[in-house]
Amino acid sequence: MQDILHALPDLGSPTADSHAHLDMLEDPAAALANAALAGIVLVATVVDLTENERTFAELDGWLAAARDRLAAAGRPELTPPEVRIVVGAHPHNASAFTPAVARRMREAATWPRVAAFGELGLDYHYDHSPREVQQASFREQLDLANELGLPVIVHLREAHEDGLQILRDVGVPAAGCVLHCFTEDAPTAERFLELGCYVSFAGPVTFKKAEAIRDAARITPLDRLLVETDCPFLAPEPFRGRKNEPAFTTLNAAAVAVAKGVAPHEVAAAALANARRLYVRGE
DSSP: OTTTGGGSOOOSSOEEEEEEOGGGSSOHHHHHHHHHHHTEEEEEEEEETTTOOHHHHHHHHHHHHHHHHHHHTTOTTOOOOEEEEEEEOOGGGGGGOOHHHHHHHHHHTTSTTEEEEEEEEEETTTOSSOHHHHHHHHHHHHHHHHHHTOOEEEEEESOHHHHHHHHHHHOOOTTOEEEOSOOSOHHHHHHHHHTTOEEEEOGGGGSTTOHHHHHHHHHSOGGGEEEOOOBTSOOOTTSTTSOOOGGGHHHHHHHHHHHHTSOHHHHHHHHHHHHHHHHSTTO
16 A cells, blocks of 8 residues: 555545445555545444354454554554544344344444444345335334434445435434545435535545536535545546555545536545544544
8 A cells, every 4th residue: 555655646635434344455554544645534334243243352452453553653653543433224134124123233333433323225236135125124223222312324336216215204313424535416416415414525526427427416415415435345547447445535535626626625624524523423
């Protein structure tokens, strides 16, 4: 990574990766050190409670190793990003969303680093779980978030109409709702913004043929906008096709700034402020 840090834009302000999967990276500690070098000061990472919970056991070790790497790189004054954890059941795994998983979500909600429920929602592209099961899981997790006062991180793929209806039926949590990795057009974004949702933009906002996504970024107000990587997936241009990591959030923020016609530091600062509002309790 050190050899490509010079290819990342200087946004002029720190920012946040609002959606990552640190437990899927080959070297989470190195990724956290790289993120610090790139100006990422907050990372939200997802733990799917139907799969594994290694993040809870290993996060402190990743952060300690990241600090060691920063010192070895001659940057001991830098600290790794603050990490917050998002817990829930992905729509792919809705069939495994059992009462025991719901109880585990309720328990995890009391832990200091746990900041939100997710990624929950609907995925009609793969249909790894039956659609009616996905819908029931989505509703139950939304109910739990509303009850416990936590924000939700929502995954919708080829399912935005049903997702919108469920959010209307159950209610958007007062603590916040994020449409993660938004890849639809401006009119679709507008409908979720009208519900009070945040919209988060990942690597696809940088892709050459993604004008519709950039149009959605253009109409998303700064106080409702987030940037993310969804790493290790969806690396942005010019690194499309390689493993993604939180440091690449800077490329997504820069692309959003161009789409909106504002300075990069404005997008970076707004995305960080919004992420802190959602993920850091008391802010």
